[in-house]
Amino acid sequence: MTAPAQPPQKTAGDHVVADQGAVFALLADPATHGIAEKVVRIDTHGAALFLAGPFAYKVKRAVYFPFMDFSTLEKRRAACAAEVEISGAGAPGLYLGVVPIVRTAHGLALGGEGEAVEYAVKMRRFDTDLTLDRIAERGDLTPELVKAVAAMAVNAHAAAPERRGFDSAGALSTYLEDTIAEFAARPDLFPAEDVARLAEVSRAALARVRPLLAARSEAGFVRRCHGDMHLRNIVLLDGKPVLFDAIEFNDEIATCDVLYDLAFLLMDLWQRGLRDAANAIFNRYLWASDDAQLDGLAALPLFLSLRAGIRAKVEAAGLAHLDGEQRAEAQARVAHFFRQTIALLGTPQPGPIGFGDGTVEAAAPSRPTLWAVGGLSGSGKSTWAAKMAPGLGTRAPGAVVLRSDIERKRLFNVAETEKLPPEAYAAEVSPRVYERLRRLARRVLASDYTVIVDAVHARPEERDAIESVAREAGVPFSGLWLDVPAEELVRRVEARTGDASDADAAVVRHQLGYDLGVIRWTRSTRALSTSP
Structure with a gap:
């Protein structure tokens, strides 16, 4: 009998399985790029991005998560190629290809001949002040821009391939249990009593909407979506909002109910206090959608909560790469997203929810109006x-x-x-x-x-x-x-x-x-x- 596969051994920091310090030093050096100005580095839990002159180079971190495995060089190469293919399709001209970092007789080099020790996605550099998270922070989300973002989401889902029959409830159950496990493992960040209550309410909410999710899958509402549709992954290019940085490392994670995909954007706006914008995009999306989309609203509170929970655990995973003031700010974000995970569940329905024009089995304690x-x-x-x-x-x-x-x-x-x-x-x-x-x-x-x-x-x-x-x-x-x-x-x-x-x-x-x-x-x- 073959033993089950084990996660790779971690070597430094939470989830990190290999040292990429030499590669990061190479890409952070202006001489590597033939420029005089400083290279700007941006770190996330899954990547390190280097902004150099007119280009940007994105290296997948050597990390292992249950939901994202970049633990080997080949997996990181494949993820880079998939990002260019998937995200590049929705953002023409932004993704320029995959570049190897090679070992030569004189040391590491960006591109050229030699043994590949790492890979980077090469992108056309854009003004990071034009990502929607920055625009939102400046208070510049105008009604016209909100309208354009809603149309962007509608068009993205219309173009996404259908995945009829996909077990979206089963996938959500996996995400929920992984998230609860991550929370439970960090009582220093997530109070055990709150985690237990969240688990209980979330599991009950998922059980109630499971038949609805199955019906929506059969009806074509489950598609191969962007998977990571939040404000930081939308940028204004030539004055139009463009989605980039889609989920490329796991086709199953990107395959989801379209309302679950949209929920990341709505949650991101809501947790920032941009509730007018969240509601406007929500309604504009519904106006442009099939009437049956309204039935899926019964699952939206769970979708929103799951998205907030994922953001909380991702922010928590990124703490290992931060220190000082940055770490303190990140810990505050973790606590904020965890509170949102609980709050966004709203008032649970007490009975099963039907698909179509059916009604709920019993009135909720706090009724709609x-x-x-x-x-x-x-x-x-x-x-x-x-x-x-x-x-x-x-x-x-x-x-x-x-x-x-x-x-x-x-x-x-x-x-x-x-x-x-x-x-x-x-x-x-x-x-x-x-x-x-x-x-x-x-x-x-x-x-x-x-x-x-x-x-x-x-x-x-x-x-x-x-x-x-x-x-x-x-x-x-x-x-x-x-x-x-x-x-x-x-x-x-x-x-x-x-x-x-x-x-x-x-x-x-x-x-x-x-x-x-x-x-x-x-x-x-x-x-x-x-x-x-």
Whole structure:
């Protein structure tokens, strides 16, 4: 009988299996690159990056983790080649190839003839101030950039190959148990009582959504994704957000539910306090996705928690390469991500969750809410919804926003800002739009997320119908009607650009003649400011 494979012997620091000091010294020397300026070095748990002149060289660390094995030279070479192939496909011109570090008669050299002792990914150097983590730190995540990032995520998943039948629940279980084991092994960083509670709640959450995850796998929502979609791995190139540094070392880790892939980005924004951006990307992603994506929201709290847990253990693994102030800052990040791991689980569902238009077996202790906001065009409904959504509900990243203008465009298969023809606003079309809003709201509530339905809701029967959705779902309902002076409505719609609404001054004047009937919803006369 063959003995099971054992992890390689560690030699220096947590998870490190070989000394790469000579290689790192070579790449850190400006003379190696024929430049006068200092080489900038950036370290992570899995790589060392050297920024030299117009190029960057990335060396895989000689480390062994249960989730990432770079313990041999051949494995590091293969990982470099895979990174160029996989990440290069989504970032044309950024990845330039794999360069060997060779031993010559005169010592180590970057490239050339000789025995290869290490390999590096060669990249076109970009301004590190243009990665989204830096942009976020400067407070420069503009609404237009957020919109572009959401489109980037949608396009990345549309292009990712499907992996139908992949056992995503089984993979998540492995990640969860590995993470819990890492936490348990470091009581100096992760309190044992908190780890035990996290393990209990996380395992229960995974058990509840296991049938849902299997159904999503069969339906094509599991794909070979980027796998590491957080802010530091997105850079502005030629003014557009570009994903780079995908998971290349393990195809199974990169194969996942698309919402699990997206969850890394949402978690990263949320834990930074950028909740408006997280919610906006969340909703824009859903607007561009198949309706069945809404059913997957039942698993999103677990996805977010797992992503935070992975970041906590990765940051903890990197402590071995740091000292002094850098180590203290990293330890603070570890503690922060661990707290997020617990907080992002939210309120667990008490019963199994179905796939499709089914409902949960029992109401959660803290229930979602159905909000409806109404008012004539230009009254500020969408502004109110976008402002309130990040803070509504008990689950990150806030409420799902269903907007009639968006759903009408989706009904006619046109882009968000493309103007619809007059027939799209015919009398028989609006009931279809409102019925669609109600149908989608039911799916969101069944996934235990709060939902905001943003529509004019001019007719009493439209307001009654959306209220009935809440009653049927057994959740609280809140209705808000926005009253704004006629001249202000006209001014706002005339100032709009790049918005999903096609309403103009003529539409507003027509709406002003509506018989609104009795409005029982809370009425607000405060004129909310809206962006043009």
